[in-house]
Amino acid sequence: MLERCEELTRDTSLPSVRAWKERTGGVAIGFLPIYVPRELLHAQGVLPVGLMGGGEIEIIRGDAYYQSYICHLPRSTVELGLNGSLDCLDGMIFPAICDVIRNLSGMWQMMFPAKLVHYLDVPQDFDRSMGGRFYRHELGVLSQKLVEAGARPLDPDALRASIRTYNVHHGLVAELYELRRREPWRVPTAELYVMLRAGLVLPVEEHNGMLGEYLEAVRADESRRPMDQARVLLTGSFCEQPPLGLIKTLERAGCYIVDDDFVQVSRWFRHALPEDGDPVEALVEAFLDDAIPGPTRYVDEGEKGRDLIERVERAGAEGVLFCAPSFCDPALLDQPMGTAAATRAGIPWTAFKYSEDTGQFQVIREQAGTFADSIKLWSEVTTP
Numbered sequence: 242m243l244e245r246c247e248e249l250t251r252d253t254s255l256p257s258v259r260a261w262k263e264r265t266g267g268v269a270i271g272f273l274p275i276y277v278p279r280e281l282l283h284a285q286g287v288l289p290v291g292l293m294g295g296g297e298i299e300i301i302r303g304d305a306y307y308q309s310y311i312c313h314l315p316r317s318t319v320e321l322g323l324n325g326s327l328d329c330l331d332g333m334i335f336p337a338i339c340d341v342i343r344n345l346s347g348m349w350q351m352m353f354p355a356k357l358v359h360y361l362d363v364p365q366d367f368d369r370s371m372g373g374r375f376y377r378h379e380l381g382v383l384s385q386k387l388v389e390a391g392a393r394p395l396d397p398d399a400l401r402a403s404i405r406t407y408n409v410h411h412g413l414v415a416e417l418y419e420l421r422r423r424e425p426w427r428v429p430t431a432e433l434y435v436m437l438r439a440g441l442v443l444p445v446e447e448h449n450g451m452l453g454e455y456l457e458a459v460r461a462d463e464s465r466r467p468m469d470q471a472r473v474l475l476t477g478s479f480c481e482q483p484p485l486g487l488i489k490t491l492e493r494a495g496c497y498i499v500d501d502d503f504v505q506v507s508r509w510f511r512h513a514l515p516e517d518g519d520p521v522e523a524l525v526e527a528f529l530d531d532a533i534p535g536p537t538r539y540v541d542e543g544e545k546g547r548d549l550i551e552r553v554e555r556a557g558a559e560g561v562l563f564c565a566p567s568f569c570d571p572a573l574l575d576q577p578m579g580t581a582a583a584t585r586a587g588i589p590w591t592a593f594k595y596s597e598d599t600g601q602f603q604v605i606r607e608q609a610g611t612f613a614d615s616i617k618l619w620s621e622v623t624t625p
């Protein structure tokens with residue numbers, strides 16, 4: 242199962258989506274990080290397909306579309322579009338998380354005029370009468386566009402059923418994170434990561450089955466024993482994802498990652514959504530009141546960094562790895578507030594950057610290894 246998940250993570254030509262389309266004749270819509278309301282797409286019979294860049298693919302034409310001093314994900318996404326890897330998708334949703342994604346949605350409209358392209362604007366005002374009204378309207382526009390792309394119209398009962406299915410998914414992912422938090426040796430993050438990545442391209446029902454099977458297997462596996470590793474929280478990797486080799490490197494360097502920002506669409510809400518009442522309202526209210534804080538979501542001045550400290554405490558982490566993609570504005574603009582909060586709280590931290598196609602990990606290995614050792618040797622250390 243893990244081999245298949247790793248293959249699905251690496252194979253950017255979306256073989257599982259192609260197979261699904263051949264089997265069902267359904268509509269498949271891609272979406273970029275971080276969050277889209279997958280329940281709504283599912284209720285309209287659409288397969289939501291999470292895209293997280295091109296990983297290690299060679300960029301040939303994608304570079305021509307962007308200046309050199311931005312992150313890697315948009316150019317690799319352009320490359321995937323132009324080399325035919327995303328042909329099986331009937332459209333794309335670009336959530337509002339940064340200017341780069343916003344511009345990419347405009348470029349996509351010009352490059353692929355025959356496909357659905359939707360820029361999903363989300364509120365930064367969390368008042369029900371303002372941001373709530375706005376977001377409800379946005380969901381209506383999205384739903385209508387899906388119908389125009391061949392999806393069935395939105396039915397409240399179908400949406401309630403989809404919410405139930407995604408609540409099961411939410412619960413299983415939460416269990417996985419909780420098990421890793423308690424016993425990180427049972428759930429190596431490299432495994433958790435490929436499990437989550439596979440969930441971006443598989444039907445949720447199939448992925449729920451895999452998560453259940455994985456949980457059962459690792460709970461029963463007595464060969465996995467605790468090691469003397471430092472417990473760390475990894476933050477900053479919410480959009481462009483680190484290469485799998487980087488995650489393995491951190492673990493081999495002596496870090497147990499006990500909380501992270503990977504594949505946040507699976508954990509965007511803290512709690513399960515209500516399964517009765519108005520299901521569109523359930524999506525709206527969850528977005529306003531229950532979404533996790535992060536750099537792409539407005540937080541009042543003075544509050545930045547508080548969530549990080551709470552997460553460190555909840556996870557029982559001994560240190561923080563600020564691990565962000567190069568040139569990622571949202572992550573790197575927030576980082577000084579995060580490091581300041583960690584320093585104030587006396588929590589050791591270290592920071593480094595990556596790109597999705599980083600292939601050399603030696604420097605990071607030494608940095609993370611030294612960090613983990615310093616935590617184990619001097620638990621009171623505060624990294625400058």
Ligand code: SF4
Pocket residue numbers: 312313314315338339340341342480481566568569570571572
């Ligand atoms: S990696 Fe950062 S800057 Fe790049 S598209 Fe994602 S959020 Fe935007």
